[in-house]
Amino acid sequence: MDGASGGSGSGANTGSSEEQRQRGIWILVAAALAFAVLVLPQVVEDDDKTSFAGALPSSGSSRLPVLPSGIPSGVPSGLPSGLPSGLPSGLPTSPGYGSGGGGQQTGGGSGGGGGSVETQRPATPTVAPDPTADAYRAVSAGDCLAVYDTGAGNYNTQVPYRVGCGAYNAYMWVTAVRSSGSSCSQGPGRNYMSYTSRGQTTALCLTRQFKVGYCLLAKQSGSGQSAQMRAGLMTVVDCDAKRVPARYNQILHITGVYKAPANPSASNCARVQGDRTYYWSWVVNGGRTLLCTMVYQR
16 A cells, blocks of 8 residues: 555656646747847847947048958849930030030030030131133243234233244243243343232243234334334234224334344345335344334235
């Protein structure tokens, strides 16, 4: 009986001890949960704050914190390569500023932006052509010209029209080209014509080419043995002209062009023995040529 009674008491004590053990475990679990919920976040937050505050420079430090060298994964490493449709594909590279409201912008636009600003160089001024100056510069010594004195105080043309020296209208022979007419040789049957363009003068020194059968203008004063004849040796006129310029009153016909002899005179102009023609003569071409003429008979 005692054994049974002792056995029974021993079993009741064991059950009470197991219940206390389980209750202790629940208390530990509850404490752990309370720590995890209430205490641990505060500790972690305080640690984060302490860590962040520790990354800031102290009041006596001049160094800045070292930034991370990489970009966190998941963050885009570049900007998008395109823009949405409908938007302009480019941005202005510089402000559209300019004097006078955008007049110097390339691409033609008065608004700001849309193109780079470029300063235009001033245009080179265009020089108008001068055909007369070109014609003068094209003449060389030895050329012949269809130019003559009209008797009215001017040449028949302002442009020195070149022709072959054997041509019927090769009235003048160019002996030299100078920068001033005063540099040309003067004398009977010699003169010059010049032209100035843009401050540059071209002077053509001329010697008259006399040909038998041609006519020239003259001014006669007096009559008979006292008559005098002044010839326009650079003139050319139609032998049958009905009128002559006011400064002249005669037409002379060229009867001969000779190499000037010693002591030349009108007597050297006779074309046949016993010739009774009344001749007028001049020594031209620098004294080398005898020009013989007579009043033209209509």
